[in-house]
Amino acid sequence: MDTNLENLSGLGFTPLEANMYITLLKEGEMSGYKLAKAIGISRSSVYAALEGMYKKGLVSKVKDEVSSYIAMNPSVLCKQLKHTFIANADEAEQQLMGLYEDKREERFTNLHGFDSIVTSVREMLLSSYKEVYLNTDFDLNLFRSEFMILQGRKVRIIVFSFASLDTKDLDIELYSHDDTACEGEKPSRIMLVVDCDKALVADTYKKRGTWLGTVTNNALFVSIVAEHIHHDIYLYKLKRQKGSEVVDETMKIDTILERRYHATEPNEQ
Template identity: 45%
Template sequence: MDEIVSLLEKLNFSKTEAAVYINLLKNSSSNGYQIAKNLNMSRSSVYSALDNLYKKGIVFSLPGNSQIYKAEDPSTLTNKMKNEFVETADLLEIKLKELKNSDSEERYLNITGYDNVISKAKELLLTAEKEVYINTDFDLQIFSREFNELKKREVRIIIFSFSKVNSENLPVEIYTHGDASCFGKQTRIMLVVDCKKTLVADKGQHREEFLGAFTDNILLASVVSEHIHNDIYLLKLRNKYEENLINDDIKLNTMLENR
């Protein structure tokens, strides 16, 4: 009996409720006085347990005599509890996902280390459905498997770089300044997936270790996307007019420009 009581307690029965239910099963039907006597419990605690069990549909009062109780059939009870658990678990899953999605734009996850940055970038690439924007001086061949997988899904991949890049046999659109002095240095990456998810990371001038951040924040995704687009616009304008259009007349003489 102790084992059954313990199992019922795991299913949100109180110890008294479990004992009362078991006693009713054994005795077919009883009133509160008889149950209290059988269990050697106070009548107040037994009646309180009966009231709770009745409200839960676990015991019933017999027609014509509200003082006599009968226990629900065990098979019916356990099936009912299983169904309620599944329904509750399914609803909980939906609500938790809604909570996660509503909070996702506020999350910023820090990433440390080159290998972790590469791993996260590959993971993000494989979530793409429409378009990917990248600004990087990384070796693009690192992502060849991911790029080819996205090609099968007809995902557009747009890449900008100041550095010379090796894009051989890669299904990507490349816009590059072709600076050979930057080739192979691998100092930074900016990645946007479907204008929703963003990864930014760099090695920095005064540290060897890569540091970065990933977020689902739509605003940051827009800012980085615009940054990459503007880099490409300026490159195309330079190529079209065969001169660098950002001269001293255009510059603002800011800390950013003079660093």
């Protein structure tokens, strides 16, 4: 197919409309009779198509003894089509999201095993079109191909980690403590949020030995995981600004969580 015809088809032109529009661009002002003769189509088909194109704003009518037509300026036409498409897409999004939210069920799916979790992470990454938040000590090269696809979509990828991670050639915002104590250690955890719509958490530790995780679209769960990753980044940035730990002994509230966290190594939980 001719490239011009293909492009116009992608903009919603019928094959006949595309052929007529391109012919008018090339030949200039033409009557329906001359246009029908030029493209080898019956006059009745051409006149009906011209009237439809005129109503859509694809051609302009020139009144003389016999009506003739000229193609709309391509620059003006494309701007008009973009505006119409965006307006229609915005309206459709609002209407369809209403149906989606009404019928969407919140689900929790349990994951078991490292391979299952890696597969789920890859699937979730590929479903993203806006933003990705990650908190992990995984080797990010596991997901390099997915990240490259997201780069093409201009998806913002934000990663927090205590470990030192390789992000070479990846367009990623990395906030890392570069903890050398984590070097050589096997990955132990991952938290992922895509488009603030779906979350995954998974981990393993020495006593359990196996990987377990959960994927859900539950709004509260997604918010909690997203906030956790954000707070890790906020504390990281505050620590860099102060040059020391932000949370000191005077700020602690003496809870089981605090005692458990400080009594174990990061990878042992």
